[in-house]
Structures are given as structure tokens and as C-alpha cells.
Amino acid sequence: MLLVSGELKDKAVTIDDASQYSGERIHLVFENSRVKALEPATTRVFLGGG
């Protein structure tokens, strides 16, 4: 997420991951640091901060 909000903040970025707990696939699409699409819809995205 640090990459998306920093180095890649002006880019269209797709991230494929999986839940640490259930193993369920996670698919995220960002544009200009903002979430454009995410699956599953219940995914919570933390973009950094204190």
C-alpha cells in the first residue's frame, strides 16, 4: 500500500493478494492512489497513516 500511495501514486495499479486468515483471493485496482475496484467487496484497505 505504501507503493500505491507513494512511488506509484500517479499510476493505474493492480494488486493480487490473498487473505492472511481465510486464504480468500483479494484483487484490488487503484488509480491515482484511489481504490477503483476491489474483490471481495468486504476487503478493507489501509493506505497508511498514523
Place this chain on the structure above:
Amino acid sequence: MISQLRSIAAIMMIFASALVPSQLAAQTAPGVTLTDKQQKVLDYMLNDWNKPSRITGVELAMGDVGGQYSPDDRYAIGVFLKNNPRLHRTLRTFGWETAILTPNEKLIARIVSRAERENQNPPTREEFARIVEVSGAEVTDALEKLDRFGIMRRDPAVRGLGYRMAEDRYQDWEGAMRITFMNHRVQVEGEKPFEVY
């Protein structure tokens, strides 16, 4: 006296030359060499790891480099990485496993290790196919690859799956700087995909 000194010098030189190969051997994989195309993938990975947060694995690197690569190519590069931790700080920090496994293999290993830690039965192959969203054949293939790398091993006593983690350290792999079975794949529009930690 001079001939005696020459003899001692000759003995010392032979002794020293015998030591040099053994020191070099400690830094490279004994008996394992890479083909030119495998070396190309390794070079790509080492270059990738020099970039911030990067840890692109073998499978993705083979795709990024292009050309035809087989599972045996991945195995050869994997063994080479396992045997040569001095190649890069990333290997020494995170371990060879995370660089050689595919996302599906990591996911299966992660779920099995967690089940074993919690004294639960791991998912069956059919359940894994659903969880990982792949075919049953791909689950079997992933288990065989994990077995080949010595990370999981066959155990008929494990009902429904027939495999368990090969070592205790693969059950208790989580913690600071431990990303053994984690995978984060990134695709920036117009660029080659990469993986990060």
C-alpha cells in the same frame, strides 16, 4: 638450506592451492549449475531485488523474461537459490522459499501450516480447489512441487490431502521479516508485473 626452503615453499603452495577450491565451493552450489536461459532469469531476479520492496519470484521472473521455461527450470533455479544464500540480502532476509514458490503453492502451504498449528485437519484437495480457485489437478501439481522442494511431504495419515508440512519450521514460519508463504503481486499499467514484500 636453500633447497630445504624451496621444498617447504612448494609444500605450502600445494597446501594453499588445495584450500582455495574448498573456500570457493562454500560459496556456490555443489554440483548445481544453471543453463544460460536459467541464468537469465536469475539475473533478472537479482536486479529486481535491488529495487525497493521487490521480491519477484522465479515463476513471475520466467514470464517477465519471456521464452519457454519448464517446471524443471524453476526447480533448478530454486535449488540454486537455496544453496546460495550469499547471492543477495533478500535471500538471507526472507529465505529461499518465498522466492521459488508460486502464489498457489504459498497459499496451500499457508493454509496447511495454519491447520497443523491449530491441530485441525487441513482442507481436502477438493476444498483446496475451491479455496484457491484452481482445478484439482493444479492442487495436486502444487502439492507435488512443494514436496519436491522439501517444504511438504507425503503422509497418507493426513486424510483427504495426503500431505503435511515437512518440518516444524514450516508450521511456525510467521513473524517479523517472515513472509515465507505470503505473496503480493503488483501490475502497473504498461509495465511488467512484479512482486513485493
